[in-house]
Amino acid sequence: MSNTQRQSWIDVRDQIHGRILDSTYRPGDRLPRDEDLAGEFGCARTTIHRAMRSLADNGIVERRRKAGTTVRSDPVTRTTLDIPITRLEVEGRGDTYGYHLISREIRQPTSLIAARFGLAGQQELLNACSLHLSNGRPYIFENRWISLQTVPEILDVDLSEESANEWLVRNRPYNRCDVQIYAHALAETDAARMDIPTGSAVLVLERTTWINGNPITHVRTLTSPGYRLATSG
Amino acid sequence: MSNTQRQSWIDVRDQIHGRILDSTYRPGDRLPRDEDLAGEFGCARTTIHRAMRSLADNGIVERRRKAGTTVRSDPVTRTTLDIPITRLEVEGRGDTYGYHLISREIRQPTSLIAARFGLAGQQELLNACSLHLSNGRPYIFENRWISLQTVPEILDVDLSEESANEWLVRNRPYNRCDVQIYAHALAETDAARMDIPTGSAVLVLERTTWINGNPITHVRTLTSPGYRLATSG
DNA sequence: AAGTGGTCTAGACCACTGA
DNA sequence: CAGTGGTCTAGACCACTTG
Numbered sequence: 001m002s003n004t005q006r007q008s009w010i011d012v013r014d015q016i017h018g019r020i021l022d023s024t025y026r027p028g029d030r031l032p033r034d035e036d037l038a039g040e041f042g043c044a045r046t047t048i049h050r051a052m053r054s055l056a057d058n059g060i061v062e063r064r065r066k067a068g069t070t071v072r073s074d075p076v077t078r079t080t081l082d083i084p085i086t087r088l089e090v091e092g093r094g095d096t097y098g099y100h101l102i103s104r105e106i107r108q109p110t111s112l113i114a115a116r117f118g119l120a121g122q123q124e125l126l127n128a129c130s131l132h133l134s135n136g137r138p139y140i141f142e143n144r145w146i147s148l149q150t151v152p153e154i155l156d157v158d159l160s161e162e163s164a165n166e167w168l169v170r171n172r173p174y175n176r177c178d179v180q181i182y183a184h185a186l187a188e189t190d191a192a193r194m195d196i197p198t199g200s201a202v203l204v205l206e207r208t209t210w211i212n213g214n215p216i217t218h219v220r221t222l223t224s225p226g227y228r229l230a231t232s233g
Numbered sequence: 234m235s236n237t238q239r240q241s242w243i244d245v246r247d248q249i250h251g252r253i254l255d256s257t258y259r260p261g262d263r264l265p266r267d268e269d270l271a272g273e274f275g276c277a278r279t280t281i282h283r284a285m286r287s288l289a290d291n292g293i294v295e296r297r298r299k300a301g302t303t304v305r306s307d308p309v310t311r312t313t314l315d316i317p318i319t320r321l322e323v324e325g326r327g328d329t330y331g332y333h334l335i336s337r338e339i340r341q342p343t344s345l346i347a348a349r350f351g352l353a354g355q356q357e358l359l360n361a362c363s364l365h366l367s368n369g370r371p372y373i374f375e376n377r378w379i380s381l382q383t384v385p386e387i388l389d390v391d392l393s394e395e396s397a398n399e400w401l402v403r404n405r406p407y408n409r410c411d412v413q414i415y416a417h418a419l420a421e422t423d424a425a426r427m428d429i430p431t432g433s434a435v436l437v438l439e440r441t442t443w444i445n446g447n448p449i450t451h452v453r454t455l456t457s458p459g460y461r462l463a464t465s466g
Numbered sequence: 467a468a469g470t471g472g473t474c475t476a477g478a479c480c481a482c483t484g485a
Numbered sequence: 486c487a488g489t490g491g492t493c494t495a496g497a498c499c500a501c502t503t504g
Contacts, residue, residue, distance in 0.1 A: 008473075021406050033489065044475045049491075059315060065482045065490045074325075075402045077316040077440065079412050081464060082292060082309040092307075169308045173254050179312050181462040183416035185434040201418040201434035207310065229414040231314060241492075266470065277494045282472075298471045298501045473499075480492075 012041055013051035017060060020071050027073040031061065034069075079231040083179070083205070085166055086132045086140055098133030101160040102193070106148070113145050116208050117215040124148060128159055131193065138194045140227075144219040151216055165219065174209035174216055181205055181229070190222055203227050245274055246284035250293060253304050260306040264294065267302075312464040316412070316438070318399055319365045319373055331366030334393040335426070339381070346378050349441050350448040357381060361392055364426065371427045373460075377452040384449055398452065407442035407449055414438055414462070423455055436460050 016037070019025050031037070034052065038045040052069060055061045059078040063069045090097040109117065109125050117125075125145045132140040144164055146154050157167050184204045191198040202225055208218045249270075252258050264270070267285065271278040285302060288294045292311040296302045323330040342350065342358050350358075358378045365373040377397055379387050390400050417437045424431040435458055441451045 017406060021404065035489085044477095045490095046476090046492095047474065050473085052490090063490065064484090066484050066488055068489060074321045075318060077402070077410060077412075079314050079316070079410055080311060081314045082311050084307065084309050088307045169310070171254065173250060177310060177312055179310075179464040181414060181436070181464075182460065183434040183436040183456075183458075185418075185432075199418075199432070199434075201416040201432075203414070203416040203436075223416075225416075227415065231412040231414075268470085277496095278471095279473095279495090280493065283492085285471085296471065297503090299469050299503050301470060467504095469501105469503085471499105471501085474497085475495100477495105478493085480490105482488105482490085483486105484488090485486090 009047050009050035009054070012037075012043065012047060013054050015041070016051060017055060020060060025071050027071050027075070029071050031069040031071070081179070081229065081231045083207070083229075085163075085169060087163070087166065090132070090134045090139065093134075095134045096136065098136060099163055100131045100133065102129040102131060104128045104159055109145055113218055116218050117145075117147065119215075126154055128164055130159070130163060132163070137224075138196075139224050141190065141193050141222045142219055143221075144217060146217045147215045150211065150214045164217070168209075168217055172209075172211065172216055174211050175213075176210040178208045179205065180207075184222070186222070194222065194224060196225060200225050203229070205229075242280050242283035242287070245270075245276065245280060246287050248274070249284060250288060253293060258304050260304050260308070262304050264302040264304070314412070314462065314464045316440070316462075318396075318402060320396070320399065323365070323367045323372065326367075328367045329369065331369060332396055333364045333366065335362040335364060337361045337392055342378055346451055349451050350378075350380065352448075359387055361397055363392070363396060365396070370457075371429075372457050374423065374426050374455045375452055376454075377450060379450045380448045383444065383447045397450070401442075401450055405442075405444065405449055407444050408446075409443040411441045412438065413440075417455070419455070427455065427457060429458060433458050436462070438462075 016031070025031055032040070034045050034048045037048045041048065052061065052063060056063050059072060059076045061069050062072055084092075087097045087099070105127055106124050107127055108122065109119065113125070126148055128144050128146070130142055131138055132142070142165070146164065148155070151168070151172060154164070154167070157164070182204050183201055186194065186196065186198060186200045186202055188198045191200060203223045205221045205223070206219070209216045249264070258264055265273070267278050267281045270281045274281065285294065285296060289296050292305060292309045294302050295305055320330045320332070338360055339357050340360050341355060342352065346358070359381055361377050361379070363375055364371055365375070375398070379397065381388065384401070384405060387397070387400070390397070415437050416434055419427065419429065419431060419433045419435055421431045424433060436456045438454045438456070439452070442449045
């Protein structure tokens with residue numbers, strides 16, 4: 001009430017965040033209801049809501065109907081990771097992009113892939129291996145599985161011309177995307193494909209995408225040595 | 234107008250997204266103004282705004298005042314990465330967490346660190362190396378630099394008791410966080426600290442956090458072999 | 467200078483979900 | 486079933502940014 005200044009949702013967010021940081025509200029604590037905070041800050045409830053959604057998006061608080069808003073008891077560093085289309089990434093640096101389809105076949109998935117897709121019975125998938133080149137040198141090797149049940153059209157796509165990722169990103173929306181990132185020492189066959197020494201440490205990305213609970217594709221990409229992922233946030 | 238159904242922002246978002254996916258709106262195209270879309274969909278402009286913000290957050294469109302909303306011409310896979318506090322991560326798996334401070338000294342930063350921090354002249358920083366243990370075995374080794382100018386209080390914290398990360402996360406907010414992720418073959422000294430063979434492939438995370446343009450801390454963490462980052466989105 | 471997105475308000479109603 | 490967050494509306498004004 002004494003506060004007659006104009007309140008933007010960012011101000012509100014920062015003040016509430018400040019209270020969390022100075023332990024006015026401690027991890028696990030329940031915050032006042034939005035409506036009460038609105039009264040206290042002298043703003044509309046929607047403004048509190050906007051501020052709270054930002055805090056929730058950043059992993060600072062958790063919100064549940066009826067249970068209210070609580071301070072997360074396990075603070076995390078949350079950042080946003082953009083994985084670009086490889087061609088655009090290479091070309092964006094001013095380098096020359098190349099693409100080479102190594103293999104393409106319809107086959108039974110390995111048990112690991114079947115598990116990732118949640119496949120019960122037998123079901124054949126399209127498996128394509130390809131190499132992305134930067135300035136003529138191996139850049140990223142990918143081993144991809146595509147669900148023929150969810151994406152039958154992929155059979156009509158000429159994968160020797162366009163990378164599956166590019167076609168999928170442009171043509172198939174997804175609801176859910178799981179990513180795993182880890183380091184790996186290259187096995188001999190993979191090292192040969194990438195034209196680098198066996199045992200080299202490379203960054204591996206595995207992605208699985210889904211639409212309404214149906215698997216679209218799973219891809220495992222081996223990047224070349226020195227590859228870095230950078231995030232902003 | 235023929236659509237008399239109730240429109241939620243999620244419906245609106247999905248319909249607009251659908252138009253992008255079916256090439257009604259192509260990469261680089263400008264979408265109608267929010268107000269026109271509101272008329273078309275028969276909803277309030279705020280509802281269009283909510284839908285558009287979701288698309289923008291997911292990297293589907295870009296919005297700029299006066300310039301309007303355009304379809305991103307470089308589609309990306311955007312996901313959210315949560316980096317937990319190591320202790321909570323270990324304990325969350327039911328394992329026993331341990332922590333050991335290896336060194337702590339005030340010193341001039343390396344030129345690489347100085348560059349990351351954007352330091353011009355000479356300025357001493359706190360440099361602390363420590364080891365996080367899981368079930369008594371080396372789990373993550375971290376090499377951290379902390380700005381004494383931004384965070385002088387860190388000198389009073391007993392880093393042999395509490396990890397710097399935990400203290401910082403709980404006590405110092407940050408505006409900006411840059412993360413880099415890459416794979417690395419362990420050098421001999423690092424391998425000895427982690428008690429694994431020299432040359433092992435490990436995942437390395439580098440994080441730099443800032444508050445209002447002032448650097449708080451830079452940390453380089455070496456994870457143990459097999460460590461995976463998983464994202465949701 | 468003008469166009470377009472961004473935010474704020476006040477109020478209503480909806481939709482979860484915990485007690 | 487009742488409490489709390491989530492959404493929607495209509496309208497006003499603001500702030501950026503481009504032509």
